[in-house]
Amino acid sequence: MSGHGSGDLRLSSVTKSFESFTAVDDISLTIPQGSFFALLGPSGCGKTTTLRMVAGLEQPTIGTIHIGDADVTSLKPYQRNVNTVFQSYALFPHLNIIDNVAFGLRQRKDGDWKRKAQEALDLVELGHTAKKKPPQLSGGMQQRVALARALVNRPDVLLLDEPLGALDLKLRRQMQIELKRIQSEVGLTFIHVTHDQEEAMTMADTIAVMNGGRIEQLADPATLYEKPASTFVANFLGQSNLLPAEVVSEGGAAENGVVTVRTRDHDDIAVAAEHLPPGIRSVWVGVRPEKLRIGDAGRNRLRGVVTDASFTGVATQYLVRLPWGKELVVVQQNDGSGRLPVGENVTLSWDPGQEFILDQAQDADAGAEIDDE
Amino acid sequence: MSGHGSGDLRLSSVTKSFESFTAVDDISLTIPQGSFFALLGPSGCGKTTTLRMVAGLEQPTIGTIHIGDADVTSLKPYQRNVNTVFQSYALFPHLNIIDNVAFGLRQRKDGDWKRKAQEALDLVELGHTAKKKPPQLSGGMQQRVALARALVNRPDVLLLDEPLGALDLKLRRQMQIELKRIQSEVGLTFIHVTHDQEEAMTMADTIAVMNGGRIEQLADPATLYEKPASTFVANFLGQSNLLPAEVVSEGGAAENGVVTVRTRDHDDIAVAAEHLPPGIRSVWVGVRPEKLRIGDAGRNRLRGVVTDASFTGVATQYLVRLPWGKELVVVQQNDGSGRLPVGENVTLSWDPGQEFILDQAQDADAGAEIDDE
Amino acid sequence: MSDAAVAVPPPRRRVRRNWVPYALLAPGLLWLVVFFVVPTVSLVSQSLQTGDVFNGYTLTWNVQTYVDALGTYWPQLLRSLVYAGLATVFTLLLGYPLAWFIAHRSGRLKNVLLVLVIAPFFTSFLIRTLAWQTILGNGGLLETTMGALHLTWLLHGFESFLGLVNLGTGNQLLYTPFAVVAGLTYNFLPFMVLPLYANIERLDLRLVEAASDLYATPASAFRRVIWPLSLPGVVAGTLLTFIPATGDYINSVLLGSTQTVMIGQVIDSQFLRVLNYPLAAALSVALMALIITFVTVYVRRAGTEELV
Amino acid sequence: GSKGTNATATGGAKPSAKAATDLSDTDKLVNWSNWPEYIDVAESGGGHPSLEEFTKKLGIKVNYTEDYNDNDEFYAKVRPLLAAGEDTGRDTWCSTDWMVARLIRQGYVQPFDLANIPNHGNVDGSLKDVEFDPGRKYSLPWQSGFAGIAYNPQATGGRKIESVDQLLTDPALKGKVTLLTEMRDTVGLVMMAMGKSIAKFTDADFMAAIDEIKKAKEAGQIKGFTGNEYTKPLASGDTAACIAWTGDVVQLQADNPKLGYVLPSTGCTLWSDNFVIPALAKHKKNAELLINYYYDPAVMAQVVDYVNYISPVQGTKEILTKDDPTVAENQLIFPSADTLSRAQVFRGLSEAEETKYTQAFQSVVTG
């Protein structure tokens, strides 16, 4: 508790190597105090390792970590005002639930620990389990206890390592709201690791997408989704239709802010000039499935055949095969309009500006295939 | 293996009590051979217990279980041609991955176990981990091994207890496709427990929604979603806007197949006569968030103020407050149309027939609140 | 910034990692070094001396003592290993079901049963072993009970069987190798049951269910899942049983005969009666060396080095 | 360790035992180690009446410890202390003749101050001048006894067992015979049965006896070699016949009068366990006063009446004839001259002999 700072969390050129393997590779970022920051990335990309370094459970091989002005890099975990909700819960099996939650408070000699711990437990709707032991609770309940145990300390930085993974949808949504409420009320800095993208997008102010120990892109959720900086981000966050195309306008010159590119099938597509990275002629034109409308309402049109339709409740997802074989994913909200049968010929359309454009030098499948360590 | 039947799986009046507590309460259902069946329901509702009885790991207190014509109720687990992917994986820590996968094959003296196990492992993209031990794999990888270990036996019935819970979205979608492929190719019967509703809806032929040990509704995904039989199902599956209303047409008489009901705010709403349960005058009119369009394109219209907007990638979710205080959830696909700012006055509209109607005697919040045992 | 970044050594951690284990070890190891290693070193030196107790000994590096000792007493040494081995197998066969029973089937009685396993120690083992004389002896409890049940034929049959397999004389239970092995088994059972229990209690029964789900009958689930997972407990238990049982001789003295002499008896007699200290020391050193070698190989083979 | 043992490398001339400053007058205490159940016990089971009386009379407390189970074991326990010139914590104990010989030879025991033992003259005539301690300067007998043959008729099928021959060869006794770990008793009886004298024998005689025992053992005749613990199996019948010490069997006969005890016609051993005072004993005088006390025939009579061994003190018989005639008439407790004529005393052994014979005997015992 001594020597902790309060303020922005700053990682400077942080690298962590385990013997020959580099789990986290030269990460620098600043997380403003009181913001909700999310880390996304495939399994094994270094998310947990990054959190562990912030918590002090792991020493960076290179680099420094500051909270406010204080360099906490070599502070012991118990000297940092940082708490973690562990991916594996790590509840103390010999202590009952209330004592688990009160652990940090009592460690800091908080006289009011009883009331505070009970409150935190009530918050996660587990007030009635205070006297039980961890093994008597279901996985979801244990996860909520872990959450309460960390929250109750009101740390400067709260690290959440997939804190809601074991909860069912309803409960997860409700906990998300609680977390968000606490965060904005108390002004804690949250760093949240999750594999629920919707969770990251709705909750976080800023999201960092990690890949192989590095940060691929760091932005607010909307930018990340609508202007992914790489095919990896485009594919990892939501679904993307990537069409290979060549810029055909002379010198990439724009007409009314629009540039024409040509697909392999010799369809011309108009894209926003501002989206086109300068100096590149071979591009991926990326269109999100929900931007593709069935019908010819948009200016860019492609024809194809429906090969698959699946109902997901809110929406229906179609696969549409283009004449040259490429399959596009199309999502259509179930707002009452009729569903298309498989085999139907359809026109897909969208307007210029709804796309994003990436350099064709990048691998179109990055982030879409399985990526085992 | 001796004495197992092959054919439809039939549970007849199955009940399971633990001392005084009834975990599964008089369930009867038939699952046709080769179908993909999903069990949904809140934590502790008896899903795992049901699977365990099918697997033979638990004896029903009352009732029988048949596979085809054979009564398997009292057969030992190892005598049933049923395999399980356990919620907790239950990998054998002392065996390496390939031996884990080959366990069942070798138990049945399958001479070709080596090849088959390796194939199954390749299928879940873990061929390269054959010689590792389970603790060396990440949670998601372990889950895939558990999947391979069950699949490789090609059982009559495959029980999947949240088999994809630890995987990130990308991987989960890919595994879903694989599972579906195997199921339709091999013609196994799958019983799938999941808390990912989208997963249940896209994969299952039939879904049973359980609550408190009983089946609340059993139907195909679209029916379940669009014609929920209870407020519990309506709320548990996706989001629902439930508007209390009274039937005003004399004797509930229909005009052009449409009946008018009146909300608390004296707004008249037209609903499809066929949706109205006979003999009931106080109703819940349910409208899914994606059915509500912003603007007055539909015949039923309500006015309100946007109080919240959140971006989820594919769509944006709005909260719209009606004059009498009720907040409605509205989902709008991000197809490129502009986003509404908070505070904007909007008209929401939908057409008659897009609603579902339930008896107002039911609790509007059933299935929406947290439900601890 | 990157300059500053490079300069982040975690020196304090390194240092701590180095001295902590030694600090933890120090008191215990010091104790062992002073009160075990020093005497053992002098024991080894004793085994290499010549002379006698009345005229004193000198260190002559006389290895011949070892040759003589092993040449003369290898049968007793071998017998000790065999008896201890048999007792270890029996403690395992009996202890495993008991440990399982206590761990998974005894409900609230668990702690009481655990104490019942260890509580006999509080009644001196000498009295308990003497009680075995009362039980197994002529006209003892066993014979009387069997007689009352008209099962004397069974007892005699068993005695004859023991005679056939060289574990008995064919006409009695007491004072036979059988009695010695039974006594060893009895005396060392708690040493087997406790570590087994500790292991089995932690065993994840869901794995057994998984095996059964994968067509394993109870027998093959045991062989392929339960047994391999209990190995650490089995190894600890067999070591705690086998090692002391090899050097034990009270059971042989009280329950055995002149045909069951174990190496401990020989060492005892050489030490206390013959006063041939070098020979006794040589036999002790040989026994210790043998056991250590055996244990090392065994633990390696069982692949549980880290666990024991 | 070599350090301790090297200190014994005195060899040659008899070393003399060191005396400590005697604390007797200030510290009214005496430490006495003795064999188990070798002293009178009150009917109620409480204490030892003769000891209590001693304390009452002289004001000297007795620390009576029954930790002398066996000559060899006891020697092994105290030898390192004696060799290192340290106090053993005991002021007196009772060692068997041959052990006394060894202790004297090694200079581990102190000569008595006979002035403190005026009763020493009461020692039985036959025990006054023994080869290992002429004139009883270092030792005085506590109890004497025979080693003979005991049997349980229940286990022998009612037959009497009267000879060493029967013990070693009778097939009816196979596996039900115990011999003593006391070499002199066991080998002694066998040698006498082979017609040799144990007061005067050669290496060859000894080894022949050893061979005889070995043969019996290898034939499975001998169940075991025991210390004092032979009594229990004898009483229960697990042992059919054994070499046994008189007093023990007489005591057993109180429970089971059918038990037989025979002094074989070929000869039995006669031995004594003797008080000695070890080097550096802190309460030498008190020990001497204790010995003197027990050399009062009235006191000794009280002990013998209980332990049923042979009294080394003159005048005991007379007292018991009055008080407990059955004891006084028992040939095993108060043997007649005729009985005594069957008994022989094992001759003293040189160090070399002792080592050689013990090794040979032990190689049978633990072979």
Added chain:
Amino acid sequence: MSWLRRHAVRIVGLLVMAYILLPNLVVLAYSFNKPKGRLNITWQEFSLDAWLNPCNSPGICSSVGLSLKIGIIASLTATVLGTLVAFALGRHRFRGRAGTNVLIFMPMATPEVVMGSSLLTLFIALGVGTGQTTILIAHIMFCLSFVVVTVKARIASLDPRLEEAAADLYASPAQAFRRVTLPLVAPGIAAGALLAFSLSFDDYIITNFNASPSSVTFPMYIWGAAQRGVPVQVNVIGSVLFLAAVAFVGIGQLLASGRQRARA
């Protein structure tokens, strides 16, 4: 038949339990014997005499007292030292770890006569008089290994993430040890201590070498007495200690489960 199969473990377990307890039952039975002569060898008649006067046999109760005292001190000391060693071995990688492991096993592999006599030689060389202190030293030494093996097994099963969680919740290493590690390892430590106490309380051979006539332990007393047939009081005291241990835990268990029921 199927009943038999279902209850096989229970049946075998109870039979083995009976095997373990049978001698104690015999000891208990003979504690009610009234020997006709002086020896408690064969059953004569029922009596409560010995139970009414358990200390009646000279020296018996003081020897029990001494054994209890030595047992408690030795097991506590060995438990502390052994637990530290177990933590070092179970939680740290360091140079000399393999050698330490062998050193831990060696005392168990040493025959008791050898250990007893060579220790005595050492004490003499050091000029330490035998007595309670030397017995204690010896007991601590041979109990140590058993404690280490038992505690280490428990430590091996401990989840290191729990200590990290404690550190994350502001517990210094010492505090984390006291509030998390120690309670979790406690059952292993308790088992080790119990084992150590039993070993110390029951040791004869090593004790006999390093004792003095003023430090006669209960096993030494029995050993002497057993040469001639054990006095009935020994059966009484053996039974009392046995029953006390069982009752102690049994009552504790009853109280605990009573508390649990009250809570539920």
